[in-house]
Amino acid sequence: MSDLKRFLADSNLLPHRSLPILISSRVRLARNLADKVFPERLSPQEREDIKQCILATLKKLPELADSVCFEMHDLALSEAEMLVERHLISKELVEREGAAVVISPDRKLSIMINEEDHFRIQVMDAEMNLSLLAETARSLSEAIARELPFASSPRYGFLTACPTNLGTGMRVSVMAHLPGLVMDGQMEKVVRSLNMCGLTVRGSLGEGSDAAGSIFQISNQRTLAQTPQKIADTLQDWLKSLVEQERNARRRIVRRNKSIFCDQVGRIYGESRFGMLISEGEALTGLSLMRLACDLGIFPEYTRVRFDELLIETQDAHIRFRNKIAGTAKPSELADRCRATLFRETFATLPPPDFSRI
């Protein structure tokens, strides 16, 4: 078993804590080497040289001790997709030549090399302490900068391939589970208001992805002329009111459509507990509803972590990897059967829904 296989198969390190509504938080810094051409315009040989130089430096950093490193050309497509499903790398990195990723043993930190920029430093957590994450990312980037100076200018700050990242190079984002606002038909308005406040709303896999399962990624638009602290604080402030709005929407749904809602939860529970074929999309919408039911007290608090694990484990690349299904991401009956098995096994260990709690 290769390093990677062991790394991917090991699910002991998945988050053991899970909050209602807010699933995870992340800070990403874009950085480039001083005086070097950005990855997209490098020749394959130059890109390879830069990658090796960066990897050699990162391996020496005490902050990254025990981290694992994968060069993208060594990974099978399905393995790379698993890393995407865990948000450890971006979809773009999978297709890039001369790319690599360094991941910390607790999987809260990953550094993509030769994505759109030479460095994409990511720090993730299930907690919602955005300024702490920003601080962690900053200290890591400073540790790297001591060895390899970054491209910057006094006027703009850090220089990035895309000017949307210019300045701090920092994107703070939060994965939010907003089924209440979606069901209540408020999501469009919320997205517009958030846009007005300088925040972007995307689907859960970032740019261009859709918001299946009512999971949205909310992040800052501006990276220039703002301190990292201010960016983190702004998002943190808005989250409070967003969570409040989502709670209100949930209350409205339960008040007005209690029996329809309970019926849905019961049906999805039945499918999850006894279904024989579950597609990736069904799994996602089902788990989204189960997570909502858990937040409302229909399932006990500890089940949320299990639902979060299933959200990751029932994605296509994970199912194919676990069950050694060959082939590409095409929907297949075999994968659906394996997914349903995983659902049945997990739900057999969970208590049935208790509707007296709402």
Added chain:
Amino acid sequence: MSEELKCQICGAPATVHLTQIINGKMRKIHLCEKCAAKHNATELPLIKFAEMITKKLFGEKLGKEILEGTAKAFSEKDLKLGKQCPKCGMSESELEKHERFGCPQCYETFAEALNALLPKIQHANAAPEGCAPAPAAPAKKHKVAAKISVETLEQALRDAVAKEDYKLAATLRDQITALKNKPAKPARKKAVAKTASAGKKAPAATSTAKRSRGGKK
């Protein structure tokens, strides 16, 4: 991936593909950028076509005047587009196309273009400092939301027209008309969908969320 086409003159990877129809026969030509520029391949057919149509529309004399004016404007634009980054060879037209810089030096080379670009992509129209979080009172919220949305949509419409994304522009126009037609009415809340479609709603429905200069998460 499809097979890469080669330039029919020098054999380098072809980036310019021409399709000519002469006397009902179709001919395809593949050229690299250099050979295409050498032979004016990209401009010739287009200009010929423009000439033909202008003269037909405006008559021989007026048409000629229009064409001369256009040619002058084009040559001025070409002069402006001539900048190239000394470090990575990025040209201004490439920059416009990809919206990505090639190297740190590009930020100095294309300072002018960047200054024009920054207010748009770094959202100078975002909330001013000290902007308070969303109003909590539901009665107020609907009014504010409706007002915000017409303004935002109109801004987005202007942006879309500027970018010549007419498909988006049409959608936005319809949304604005719909909003203006029923101003004070708060949107009816939908009942919980029977089909457990909690996740069917994509953020793409709100076109304002889409940004033109794609940043990363």
